[in-house]
Amino acid sequence: MDSTAISWREHIRQNMRLAGPLMIGQLATIGIWTSDTIAMGWIDSSSLAAGALASRFYQPFFFLALGISLAVGQLVAQGIGAGDERQVRRAFRQGMVIAVALGLVTAPLLLFGEQVLVLLGQDPELAAIGQPLQLWSSFGLPFMFLSVVLRQFLISHQRPMPQVIALIIALAANVALNEAFVSGIGPFPAMGLAGIALATTIVYALLCAGLIAYIAMIQPFRDSRPFQRLWVMDWAVTARLLRIGVPIGLTIVAEAGMFIAVTFLIGLFGTGALAAAAIAMLVLRGVNDTRIPAIVAITSFWISGVAFGALAGFSLGFGPTGVWGGLLLGLSVASLILTMRMMRAMRRIRDGGRILLA
Numbered sequence: 001m002d003s004t005a006i007s008w009r010e011h012i013r014q015n016m017r018l019a020g021p022l023m024i025g026q027l028a029t030i031g032i033w034t035s036d037t038i039a040m041g042w043i044d045s046s047s048l049a050a051g052a053l054a055s056r057f058y059q060p061f062f063f064l065a066l067g068i069s070l071a072v073g074q075l076v077a078q079g080i081g082a083g084d085e086r087q088v089r090r091a092f093r094q095g096m097v098i099a100v101a102l103g104l105v106t107a108p109l110l111l112f113g114e115q116v117l118v119l120l121g122q123d124p125e126l127a128a129i130g131q132p133l134q135l136w137s138s139f140g141l142p143f144m145f146l147s148v149v150l151r152q153f154l155i156s157h158q159r160p161m162p163q164v165i166a167l168i169i170a171l172a173a174n175v176a177l178n179e180a181f182v183s184g185i186g187p188f189p190a191m192g193l194a195g196i197a198l199a200t201t202i203v204y205a206l207l208c209a210g211l212i213a214y215i216a217m218i219q220p221f222r223d224s225r226p227f228q229r230l231w232v233m234d235w236a237v238t239a240r241l242l243r244i245g246v247p248i249g250l251t252i253v254a255e256a257g258m259f260i261a262v263t264f265l266i267g268l269f270g271t272g273a274l275a276a277a278a279i280a281m282l283v284l285r286g287v288n289d290t291r292i293p294a295i296v297a298i299t300s301f302w303i304s305g306v307a308f309g310a311l312a313g314f315s316l317g318f319g320p321t322g323v324w325g326g327l328l329l330g331l332s333v334a335s336l337i338l339t340m341r342m343m344r345a346m347r348r349i350r351d352g353g354r355i356l357l358a
Contacts, residue, residue, distance in 0.1 A: 021160035025151070028167035032174050034282050034354040039178040039196050041275075046129060049275040051193050053122055053267060054130030056260045057113045060135055061106040063256045065145040065248025069099055071241045073152035080156060085224055087237075092226050094237045104140025108139040122267045132194035137141065143208050150211040153190030157220070166210050174203045254302065261306045300337060305330020 006014075033055075040051035072095030079087030113134040117127040153162040180188045181195025189199065217223045309326020312318045318325065 017153075018158060018160060021164045022155065025160065025164040026168050028164070031171045032167075032203065033169065035175050036196050036200060036280055040193065041181050042182060043192055045275045046126065047193055049267070050126040050130035051133055051196070052263055052275070053126055054113060054133040054137075054193070056263045057117060058106075058110050058134060058141070059260060060253050061102075061109065061141065062144060062335075063252040064246075064249040065099065065102045065106070065141075067247075067252045068102070068242065068245030069095060069145060069148035069152060070248050071095075071245030072149050073156045074152055074244060075237070076156035088226055089226055089228070090234050090237045091241065092149070093228075093230060093232075094154050094234050094241060095152070096146060096230065096243060097233065098238065099145035099149045100142045103145045107138040107141045110134040120264055122264065126141060126267070130193060132192070132212055133197045136194050136197035136201060140197070140204050143201065143204035147204055147207050147211065150208060150215065153215065153221075153226070155210070162214055162218075163211065166207055168213075169210075170203045170207045173206065174199055177202060188227055194253065230273060233300045254300075259300070261302075261309075300330050300334035302330075304333040 032042060036055070037048070037051070040048040072091055075091035075095075076088050079085070111134070114127045114131040115222060118124050119128075153169075154160065154163045177199035178196055179185065181191045181199050186188030188195075208301050212227070215226055305326050307326070309323040312322030312325050313320065314322075
């Protein structure tokens with residue numbers, strides 16, 4: 001064994017030191033979405049159902065951008081490990097440009113959410129109730145996408161705590177603003193679902209501002225001048241980020257898309273079933289090898305999951321329970337196949353094989 005190898009205990013300790021804050025940060029991120037769902041329930045069951053539909057419509061755009069943004073963390077970490085400060089700066093800069101561009105491109109699509117949902121067979125009244133949420137959410141998409149890149153930059157430097165603290169503050173602010181905008185407190189009018197989306201948009205804008213200020217002012221980030229010449233495009237790095245990130249994004253969309261499709265299928269059973277599903281969803285929530293896992297995820301989630309769920313729910317007469325059964329099957333199949341692939345990849349690396357290059 002190599003003399004520089006660390007013990008299993010030290011390996012686990014270092015991983016937990018990094019993973020612990022990441023888990024807390026992820027819980028805080030989910031908490032923001034969860035608090036929005038809870039706020040929808042404060043209004044009434046129709047608003048909860050309509051909000052669930054509206055949220056599910058724009059989530060694929062978020063998850064695709066999330067996957068692309070995660071590629072920034074990989075390239076930044078590789079640059080740090082190689083001592084290549086130029087790659088670190090270029091990957092971060094292009095990641096921010098891609099994130100904002102994706103937000104600006106996808107935001108107008110939310111304006112047609114009501115019409116698309118009706119075409120998918122959803123209740124026109126619920127689609128209309130949820131449209132203000134999509135309208136105000138469209139303003140927040142660039143900030144949502146950018147915040148992921150900023151967080152990945154900090155995490156790649158093994159500085160996860162600042163983004164964790166920022167997310168916890170953002171969660172608290174989101175809860176407070178939901179209360180103010182939904183019900184109308186002080187100078188704020190009662191805005192209903194629109195107020196929930198406005199609150200989340202403001203929170204993500206403030207989150208981005210805080211993380212940008214931290215990166216710009218605190219060492220070791222300040223000396224590298226990460227925000228220098230933001231307007232200069234580096235197409236080679238952009239292509240590399242997209243080559244790594246798009247399969248990751250498709251994988252996330254495939255998994256999350258199953259939950260989204262389940263929501264749409266259950267929506268066909270009526271407002272009550274859809275509101276109940278929205279609550280059940282509160283409850284459920286690198287080696288650069290991204291292409292094959294993307295294919296596995298897409299086929300497992302959509303063929304094994306959504307197709308079987310639709311068959312059981314409609315053709316076999318099991319209703320919403322059958323749709324949830326398909327979801328369980330899709331997750332199980334994907335988990336089994338991806339675990340087997342991970343074990344094979346680890347065996348290849350132990351036998352002297354290389355980590356796949358981006």
